[in-house]
Amino acid sequence: MSLLELRDLNIFFKSASGPVPVVSHLSFPIRESQIFGLAGESGCGKSITALSIMGLLPAGAFLEGEILFKGRDLTQLDGEAKRRLRGNEISMVFQEPMTSLNPVLTVGYQIAEVLTTHKGMTKKDAMDQAVELLRSVKIPSPEARIKDYPHQLSGGMRQRVMIAMAISCNPSLLIADEPTTALDVTIQAQILELIQRLREERRMSILFITHDLGVIAENAARVAIMYAGSLMELADTEELFRNPLHPYTRGLLESIPKEKGTPLKPISGTVPRPEDLPEGCRYAGRCRESDRDCGKTEPDLLEISPNHFVRCSLVRT
Amino acid sequence: MELLRAVSLRKFFEVKKVLKGDSGFLKAVDGVDFSLAEDSVLALVGESGCGKSTVARLVLRLTEPTSGSVLFEGRDILGLDRRQLKAFRKSVQIVFQDPFASLNPRRTVYDTISEPLVIHNLVPRPEMKDAAVEILGRVGLGPEVLNRYPHEFSGGQRQRICIARALAVSPRVIVADEPLSALDVSIQAQIINLLQDLKKESRISFLFISHDLRVVQYFSDAVGVMYLGKIVEHAGTDELFEKPFHPYTEVLLASAPRIYPVETKKVHAAPLKGEVPSPLHIPPGCPFHPRCPKRFEPCDRVVPLLSESHGRLVSCHLWNPY
Numbered sequence: 001m002s003l004l005e006l007r008d009l010n011i012f013f014k015s016a017s018g019p020v021p022v023v024s025h026l027s028f029p030i031r032e033s034q035i036f037g038l039a040g041e042s043g044c045g046k047s048i049t050a051l052s053i054m055g056l057l058p059a060g061a062f063l064e065g066e067i068l069f070k071g072r073d074l075t076q077l078d079g080e081a082k083r084r085l086r087g088n089e090i091s092m093v094f095q096e097p098m099t100s101l102n103p104v105l106t107v108g109y110q111i112a113e114v115l116t117t118h119k120g121m122t123k124k125d126a127m128d129q130a131v132e133l134l135r136s137v138k139i140p141s142p143e144a145r146i147k148d149y150p151h152q153l154s155g156g157m158r159q160r161v162m163i164a165m166a167i168s169c170n171p172s173l174l175i176a177d178e179p180t181t182a183l184d185v186t187i188q189a190q191i192l193e194l195i196q197r198l199r200e201e202r203r204m205s206i207l208f209i210t211h212d213l214g215v216i217a218e219n220a221a222r223v224a225i226m227y228a229g230s231l232m233e234l235a236d237t238e239e240l241f242r243n244p245l246h247p248y249t250r251g252l253l254e255s256i257p258k259e260k261g262t263p264l265k266p267i268s269g270t271v272p273r274p275e276d277l278p279e280g281c282r283y284a285g286r287c288r289e290s291d292r293d294c295g296k297t298e299p300d301l302l303e304i305s306p307n308h309f310v311r312c313s314l315v316r317t
Numbered sequence: 318m319e320l321l322r323a324v325s326l327r328k329f330f331e332v333k334k335v336l337k338g339d340s341g342f343l344k345a346v347d348g349v350d351f352s353l354a355e356d357s358v359l360a361l362v363g364e365s366g367c368g369k370s371t372v373a374r375l376v377l378r379l380t381e382p383t384s385g386s387v388l389f390e391g392r393d394i395l396g397l398d399r400r401q402l403k404a405f406r407k408s409v410q411i412v413f414q415d416p417f418a419s420l421n422p423r424r425t426v427y428d429t430i431s432e433p434l435v436i437h438n439l440v441p442r443p444e445m446k447d448a449a450v451e452i453l454g455r456v457g458l459g460p461e462v463l464n465r466y467p468h469e470f471s472g473g474q475r476q477r478i479c480i481a482r483a484l485a486v487s488p489r490v491i492v493a494d495e496p497l498s499a500l501d502v503s504i505q506a507q508i509i510n511l512l513q514d515l516k517k518e519s520r521i522s523f524l525f526i527s528h529d530l531r532v533v534q535y536f537s538d539a540v541g542v543m544y545l546g547k548i549v550e551h552a553g554t555d556e557l558f559e560k561p562f563h564p565y566t567e568v569l570l571a572s573a574p575r576i577y578p579v580e581t582k583k584v585h586a587a588p589l590k591g592e593v594p595s596p597l598h599i600p601p602g603c604p605f606h607p608r609c610p611k612r613f614e615p616c617d618r619v620v621p622l623l624s625e626s627h628g629r630l631v632s633c634h635l636w637n638p639y
Contacts (some may be wrong), residue, residue, distance in 0.1 A: 093358060093580035155365075184364035184528065189572040189588035211501065215576030255506035256576060257535030260555070263513070264535075266506030270471045289610050 002029035002055070003205045004173055009065035011048055011057070011229075013274075022048055022275050024227045025059055026065075027301070030173070037220030037237065039210055045229040045273055046209045050175045053207070054092055054116040055082040088118045091166040095178035097158035101150040107134075107161045108146025133164040137194060137275070155246075156187035160194070161296070167198060174198075179210045205315075213252060218243050225249050228271055228282040231301060235308040245310045247287045255266045290315055319391075321376065321409070321490055321585040326385035327351060328371050332626065343596050345371040347546035350623070358523040360533040360554070361472055362569070363543035369526045370627065372543075373494045377411055378559055380401070388583060389490075407437050410483035414495035416475035420467040426453070427463040431486045433513040444489055449485075455518075456481045456511060465514070473504035480511065485518075487564045492524045497532060509536060529571045534558050545596055552629035562631045564611045603634070612633060 009026040012019035023045040030036040040044045046109065046168055052063050055074060067074040069090065086265060094100045112126035122130065127146065130228055132140035137160040150158055159179060164173055181187040196219065199206055202269070208220055218239065223235045223240045223246065244250045251267040255282040269286045273276060278285055284294035291314070299313040322351065326349045329501040334340035338631040346368040353359045359636045361369045374380040376387055378394050386393045420429060430449045440448040450460045467475055477497060483491050495510070497505045504515055504560040509532065515521055527533050533540060533554070540557050541548045561567040568589045591608045594600055600607050606616040615634050623632040631637065 041503060129326075156592055184593075185530075185572040186364065186568060186589040187592065188574075193588050212574065213502070214576050216573045217576050219470060252502060253504045253576065257506075257509065257531050260535055264510050267503035268507075270473065270504070317431040 001033060002033045003070065005029040005066075005068040006049075006053075007068065009049070009052065009063060009067065011045070011052055011061060014060045014062070016151050017275070017277070020131065021229060021277070022061075023052075023063075025301075026226075026229075026231050028224055028234055030205050030207060031222075032064050032172075033199060035206045035208055035220045037208050037216035037223040038214050038226065039211065039213060039223060040226035041211055042270065043228075043274075044226040045228055047177055048210055049226075050092065050177050050207065053084055053173075053175060054090060056086075065126060084118075085115055086184070087171070088169045089171050090173045090175065091169070091171045091181045092175040092177065093159070093162045093166050095180070095181050096173040097162045098150060099153065101158060103150055106147055106149055107153070108148075111161070111168060113166055114143070120268060129168070130164075130278055133168055133215075136159070137161075137164045137180050138190075139164075150308055153188075155183055156190060159183065159191055159266070163191075163194065163198070167204070170202060171204065171206050173207065175207045175209070176194065177248050178211070178216065179208075181212070188215075192243075195219070207262045212242075212306065213256065225252070228277065229274060230311065231309075232283065232311050234301070239308055240311060243303060243308075245308070245315045246312050247289050247314070251286075251288070281311075318355045319352050320355050320389065320578060321524070322388040323351050323372070323376065324386045324388065324436075325348055325350060326372065326375055326387065327383045328368075328375055328380060329383045338340050339595075339597050341597050341620075344546050344599060345596060346375065346382075349543075349546070349548055350539075351541055351548065351551065353522050353524055355522060356490075356516075356524050357539070358537040360525045360527060360540045361543055362527060362530065362540060363546075364528065366545075366593060367543040367598060368546040368596075370405065370494055371541050373411065373492050373524065373526050377406075377409060379411075398470055403437070403556035407433075407486045408488055409490045409492065410486065410488040411492045411494065412476070412479050412483050412496045416472055416479050417467075417499070418449045418452055419479055422467050425464050425466055426458075427596050429482055430633065433482060435455055437486055439486065452481050453478075454557060455484060455515070457507075460519065472500050473507060476500060476508055476519060477511065480508075481516075484515070486604075487519070490522045492526070494526045495528070496525075497527070505532070512536065530558075530570060543592065545599055547604065547632065548606065548623060548630070549633070550629065550631045551623070552631075556629060562626065562629065562636050563605075563633050564609050564635070565605050568610070603632075615639060 007027050011023040012021050027236035040046050051057055105198055108127055108130045115121045115126035115129055130146050131142045134145055139145050139160050180191050210216060221238050223237050224231055227248050233249045244253055254265040267286050280295040280297055281299055284290040299311050301309050301311040304310045304315055304317050318627055326346055328346040329342040329344050332340055332343050349372055363369050375382050386395055397405055427449055430452055431445050434448060456479055497508055525537055537554045540554050542550045544565050550566045561570050589608050602617040602619055603621050606612045606626055621632040621634050623630050624637050626636040
């Protein structure tokens with residue numbers, strides 16, 4: 001059963017010359033206890049999608065479409081209902097733990113605050129629970145660490161604190177927006193192992209947002225590839241990496257160095273800006289395979305083989 | 318032929334006590350030796366804080382070392398006077414990580430590219446514009462960009478401008494400090510191809526500093542793996558990736574996520590325990606021993622030396638019994 005389902009989600013930014021679309025016709029379901037990878041380059045709309053699920057769109061942005069969470073449409077909730085949901089049922093881990101933690105409060109206080117707010121715990125119980133949470137994210141000597149301020153912890157430890165805070169109310173959906181991008185590889189490996197373990201233990205679904213296809217390949221069960229605000233390809237991880245069908249997905253994979261000596265085949269040009277998206281397929285201008293028709297109408301996302309969806313008029317069943 | 322050599326380079330920063338903080342000497346670079354040959358790429362890899370960027374700055378004499386020396390074509394750059402240093406700076410250029418921070422936002426591309434040509438008196442004024450156009454052409458930018466400002470460009474284009482600025486003086490060596498990490502993967506590939514072409518055409522040597530092992534494997538000829546200010550393994554790129562000797566190198570290579578887990582099916586090593594210790598408190602013995610899965614009796618008391626084993630340099634008691 002799907003826990004979260006986006007249905008034809010469109011996000012716009014208001015501007016002097018009318019609304020600018022940053023996410024268009026985005027639809028996908030996330031199943032229970034699944035790690036769903038959302039991948040794409042900077043500016044493709046992956047982070048704003050996460051914020052829209054959290055109900056945290058910045059002022060000046062608005063959306064159309066449905067975000068169904070356990071059957072309820074989140075876009076219809078009022079502020080109070082959204083606030084109850086956030087942190088409780090859906091929570092989020094950001095890329096930069098240093099900027100998302102409050103530097104003048106101890107980490108214990110910050111974790112406990114979530115529990116007193118959402119669970120109505122007393123301060124003392126919440127502090128005890130914070131110690132347990134730090135223990136469950138494998139922070140050594142948690143009794144001492146809850147008295148630390150964020151600057152006293154390393155980047156990896158801060159990210160563990162963020163995760164402890166995010167899982168404090170046992171959410172059913174965790175949104176992780178580039179949670180390991182700021183970390184070194186050996187620390188990244190530790191955090192990924194932690195995320196996998198939490199998913200298994202707590203049967204949490206995880207929306208994992210990243211630009212790193214390696215991280216996706218090793219951790220996600222299903223992958224969506226976004227480009228310029230649009231979903232280009234959606235498939236199970238093994239299928240996607242074994243049989244990438246969209247020219248953009250293939251372009252990304254061919255941009256990654258593999259064998260020494262073989263020249264890389266980079267994608268030429270740059271991503272179009274949202275205010276001047278081309279007619280037709282958004283990728284046509286950079287696509288090696290595009291023909292004249294690609295610039296005419298935007299292709300639909302079609303199921304090419306079972307559970308493998310592609311938005312490209314050149315890919316047929 | 319050898320172009321650049323680092324000899325027992327050390328850089329310690331004095332840390333003064335602030336409030337309850339620590340004090341002492343932070344050993345950013347602690348005895349690093351390497352040699353960069355003509356027409357080759359030496360990569361320095363390691364995690365943040367291992368000292369790789371400090372090495373880059375020392376090599377260019379942007380930071381003065383605490384001890385040790387840097388030889389360029391056999392001459393110690395620390396002994397150069399102003400005039401000689403200027404000539405050295407013409408031979409060794411740098412490209413930084415962040416193309417947003419390393420271009421002056423108030424200067425046009427033409428100003429940026431022509432400045433080194435003026436400083437080193439390389440091109441007569443009337444020909445300056447043609448020279449700038451020619452240099453930009455080598456990094457794949459057209460003459461229409463000359464009068465534009467950095468904010469008008471994307472990250473990849475800005476990095477091309479930074480590379481063009483380094484190329485302007487026809488250097489022998491380019492020190493590239495994480496030149497790709499601020500860029501998206503499709504743009505990274507464009508820049509790697511550009512660097513590869515430049516290397517072929519102009520026989521420039523690179524000291525390539527990176528944490529991205531895939532790029533290092535693809536682009537470099539030799540690799541120095543750094544941990545807490547020291548090189549722990551130094552080997553040819555192919556040999557190193559084929560069989561890492563030092564346990565740290567081994568874990569580092571195993572930690573990098575692979576794109577094709579289905580095909581490679583390598584056994585994934587358990588993640589390394591713990592974190593890199595503070596360079597203010599480097600552990601006794603082998604600096605890696607608290608995290609090392611293969612440590613044994615001498616590791617916590619005897620500092621291993623970087624010495625030869627099976628045709629490469631490695632500092633580990635497993636490979637060089639003391």
